[in-house]
Amino acid sequence: MEHQIYPEKIKSIMLLTFFVIAVLLVILVPLPIAHPPSQHRYFVIEARQFAYSPAVLQVNPGDTVTIKLVSSDVVHGLYVDGYNVSVKADPGQSKSLTFIADKSGSFRLRCNVACGAMHPFMIGKLEVGFHEWLFRSIGLAILMSGGVYFNLRKNKKQAL
Numbered sequence: 001m002e003h004q005i006y007p008e009k010i011k012s013i014m015l016l017t018f019f020v021i022a023v024l025l026v027i028l029v030p031l032p033i034a035h036p037p038s039q040h041r042y043f044v045i046e047a048r049q050f051a052y053s054p055a056v057l058q059v060n061p062g063d064t065v066t067i068k069l070v071s072s073d074v075v076h077g078l079y080v081d082g083y084n085v086s087v088k089a090d091p092g093q094s095k096s097l098t099f100i101a102d103k104s105g106s107f108r109l110r111c112n113v114a115c116g117a118m119h120p121f122m123i124g125k126l127e128v129g130f131h132e133w134l135f136r137s138i139g140l141a142i143l144m145s146g147g148v149y150f151n152l153r154k155n156k157k158q159a160l
Contacts, residue, residue, distance in 0.1 A: 012154075019147055026139040031132060038062035041101075045069050045109075047076035047089065050118035052109060058127045059101045065126075070094040077113035080126060086112050104129040 041063045046053045047070065059065055069078045071089040079086040080099070087097040109124035 015150065019143065022143055023140065026136055026143065031135060033130065035062070035129075036060055038064070040064045040066065042066045043068065044094075045078065045124070046072055047078065047111070047122075048072045049074060049116050050111075050122040052078070052122065052124040055109075055124040056127065057109070057124070061101060061104050061129050063101045063128075064098065065101050066096055066098045068094050068096045074115050075113050076115050076122075077111050079110050079112035080107055081110065082107040088113055101126075101128045 038060070041057075041059050043054070043057050043066070045057075045067055057065075057067070067078065067080075067087070069076065069087050069089045071091050071093060073091060075088065075090055077086060077088040078097070080097075082103055082105070083099050083101075085097050085099045087095045089095045105128060107126040107128065109126055111119060111122040115122065
């Protein structure tokens with residue numbers, strides 16, 4: 001008894017292969033987005049119980065980042081996770097720290113001086129680079145929508 005491959009089965013295998021290759025391309029191929037040249041970024045962060053303003057800083061990889069911490073009520077600190085740099089400012093005073101953002105990702109800014117009962121919740125964020133996975137997720141969602149569409153169409157044809 002010979003094993004026969006039917007044209008519908010070949011079509012399904014080819015479609016599945018195309019889908020797997022497309023998913024791998026969306027996930028693995030570098031995005032064609034050029035990084036802007038490095039520059040000096042300067043931020044003034046106001047620290048008060050129990051928040052930073054602004055709470056989110058966005059920079060590009062390779063930027064030189066200077067953060068001026070201004071304390072408006074009690075002694076506050078600012079520690080940048082992943083970069084191991086910190087600064088402490090007394091009330092009504094300001095202090096600065098400078099570093100090169102040479103690591104991509106999202107890093108927590110946190111107060112490293114006990115400033116009151118809600119001290120553990122005094123956090124911010126440093127984002128270095130763009131959100132590459134946002135674009136990849138959109139591409140995967142489009143592929144998944146196409147896969148669902150073709151699967152529904154195939155099931156409708158089989159029901160007829």
